[in-house]
Amino acid sequence: MTKNDSSIEKYIYPTGLALLALLVFKYIFNPQIDINGDNCYYYAFASALAAGEGYVDVAGEPSALFPPGYPLLMTPLRFITDSVVAQKVMNLLFLFGAVMLLYFSLLAVEVKRFISFVACAAVLVTPHLLEFSTMMMSEASCVLFIALSLWAYLRVCSVMQGTKALPWRSPWLWVFLFSVAYSFLIRTQAVVLFIAFFAALLVVRRFKLAALLVVVFATCWSPWALRNAALELGQSRYVSQIDFSNIWGNLEMLVVQAIPESVIPFVSVQYKTQPSLLLYVLAVSMFIVVIYGFLKLKNLRVVLPLLLLGNIAIVSIMNTPSSYRYMIIVLPFITAGLVVGLWNLISLVATRLLKRSIGSWVMLLLFVPLLFTASDKSKHTIFGLHKNAADGYPITLKNFIAMGDAVAKYPDAKIVASRKPELLYVHSGVRGKRLKEEKTNVAILNHMLDENIDYLVLENMGFKYTYDVLYPFVQQHSDFFELLKYTNQPTSILLKFKKKEAAQWLKSNGHRW
Numbered sequence: 001m002t003k004n005d006s007s008i009e010k011y012i013y014p015t016g017l018a019l020l021a022l023l024v025f026k027y028i029f030n031p032q033i034d035i036n037g038d039n040c041y042y043y044a045f046a047s048a049l050a051a052g053e054g055y056v057d058v059a060g061e062p063s064a065l066f067p068p069g070y071p072l073l074m075t076p077l078r079f080i081t082d083s084v085v086a087q088k089v090m091n092l093l094f095l096f097g098a099v100m101l102l103y104f105s106l107l108a109v110e111v112k113r114f115i116s117f118v119a120c121a122a123v124l125v126t127p128h129l130l131e132f133s134t135m136m137m138s139e140a141s142c143v144l145f146i147a148l149s150l151w152a153y154l155r156v157c158s159v160m161q162g163t164k165a166l167p168w169r170s171p172w173l174w175v176f177l178f179s180v181a182y183s184f185l186i187r188t189q190a191v192v193l194f195i196a197f198f199a200a201l202l203v204v205r206r207f208k209l210a211a212l213l214v215v216v217f218a219t220c221w222s223p224w225a226l227r228n229a230a231l232e233l234g235q236s237r238y239v240s241q242i243d244f245s246n247i248w249g250n251l252e253m254l255v256v257q258a259i260p261e262s263v264i265p266f267v268s269v270q271y272k273t274q275p276s277l278l279l280y281v282l283a284v285s286m287f288i289v290v291i292y293g294f295l296k297l298k299n300l301r302v303v304l305p306l307l308l309l310g311n312i313a314i315v316s317i318m319n320t321p322s323s324y325r326y327m328i329i330v331l332p333f334i335t336a337g338l339v340v341g342l343w344n345l346i347s348l349v350a351t352r353l354l355k356r357s358i359g360s361w362v363m364l365l366l367f368v369p370l371l372f373t374a375s376d377k378s379k380h381t382i383f384g385l386h387k388n389a390a391d392g393y394p395i396t397l398k399n400f401i402a403m404g405d406a407v408a409k410y411p412d413a414k415i416v417a418s419r420k421p422e423l424l425y426v427h428s429g430v431r432g433k434r435l436k437e438e439k440t441n442v443a444i445l446n447h448m449l450d451e452n453i454d455y456l457v458l459e460n461m462g463f464k465y466t467y468d469v470l471y472p473f474v475q476q477h478s479d480f481f482e483l484l485k486y487t488n489q490p491t492s493i494l495l496k497f498k499k500k501e502a503a504q505w506l507k508s509n510g511h512r513w
Contacts, residue, residue: 013117030389039136040422046074058425064233069186070138094140101147119339145183152176181220192310200303243319250316293341399492404428418457460490
């Protein structure tokens with residue numbers, strides 16, 4: 001290869017990744033808000049921060065539901081616009097930034113340019129990663145900071161080569177330390193990154209850097225912990241999910257089902273059924289190849305296996321491991337490890353058995369199965385993501401959102417009770433709460449008064465409590481509600497709650513209010 005060819009190579013692969021990202025992102029982009037709820041809370045926190053209201057939820061109350069890292073990243077854009085689409089585009093830019101950092105990290109540990117390109121191209125067509133990156137969810141930003149941590153760490157290793165002295169003047173040292181700490185403020189689960197780096201630094205005997213990492217990590221985490229303690233908001237919700245009763249079952253699910261399904265789009269997994277022997281063989285083989293690939297990555301050969309194993313370990317002790325949900329933040333690195341491992345195995349077999357080298361172009365065959373994956377509505381393929389984006393909201397959800405738009409027109413609208421208050425908040429800006437599932441009419445009335453509910457939205461989205469309890473409750477106490485808006489087929493109802501009448505009725509009948 002000529003020197004000029006090498007110079008062209010430096011630009012052609014990053015350009016190829018940029019073009020691939022543009023095509024894929026455009027193809028699967030969904031401009032609508034995801035109905036899972038969490039993405040709405042992130043938007044609400046960012047909106048509150050931008051408005052100077054502090055870190056408060058959709059009800060305007062201080063919250064520790066999610067750590068503040070991702071909402072803080074959303075806040076500057078929220079100053080400029082209330083556009084959900086803009087936030088989603090920023091999320092995809094986070095993912096692209098992470099992919100480019102991964103590409104240059106692979107080059108830094110002497111992976112061939114073309115193999116680095118293939119690995120990162122494979123990341124860009126990973127359906128589950130794309131699914132979460134096109135929402136307003138924290139996964140893409142967390143992946144970005146993990147990738148930044150790895151890249152900065154490699155730069156620090158380069159500066160520290162041959163010495164144990166800390167490069168205090170190197171900006172990469174502080175980028176590395178901050179990135180590791182901030183990833184934890186984006187997702188609590190990312191504590192595994194801190195643990196992986198701390199352990200890796202001990203293994204390579206960089207004790208001063210390990211100690212400094214602990215100091216910076218604690219410094220970044222402390223304000224959040226002190227704030228929650230001062231407001232008596234309790235600990236992370238994930239701590240309450242720790243459960244050691246089904247570790248082996250969770251490990252089996254993660255290794256045998258979640259990882260293969262997430263990394264290889266054409267592998268179909270049914271989580272409620274026992275994995276087949278073929279799936280076991282595929283999963284274990286793939287896991288070994290990934291670890292083998294990690295071990296070929298020089299200065300990352302310790303931290304990446306620890307990152308993967310730590311993530312599996314921490315998710316396996318949760319009582320709701322949620323299939324592939326908590327593997328998203330390590331998916332790009334698993335994919336890279338798989339590609340690098342496969343290439344090294346292919347090269348090894350070719351030179352040992354065939355007595356010849358083989359062109360790295362053969363790795364493009366990895367993408368052939370993508371052309372034949374099912375194009376149903378499943379989010380497990382990029383074709384499925386495209387179809388889901390094109391379909392839009394179901395009519396039940398459209399009618400529900402219309403109730404929020406209606407109540408936003410009333411100047412006295414303060415707190416609206418609904419099944420999905422976070423969704424109404426993003427669409428119409430009205431504060432809201434979800435009603436506690438009380439069983440008796442008296443308990444429901446007391447709860448609504450305690451929560452200072454002004455309006456109530458009843459919907460037809462399939463929630464059992466709405467059908468079995470709330471509809472009969474409103475019918476029996478219709479004198480406490482004023483009908484403001486009604487849609488049929490399917491039904492959605494907006495009601496104004498007459499608090500004075502309800503309180504007087506409770507008192508006159510010997511109840512608390």
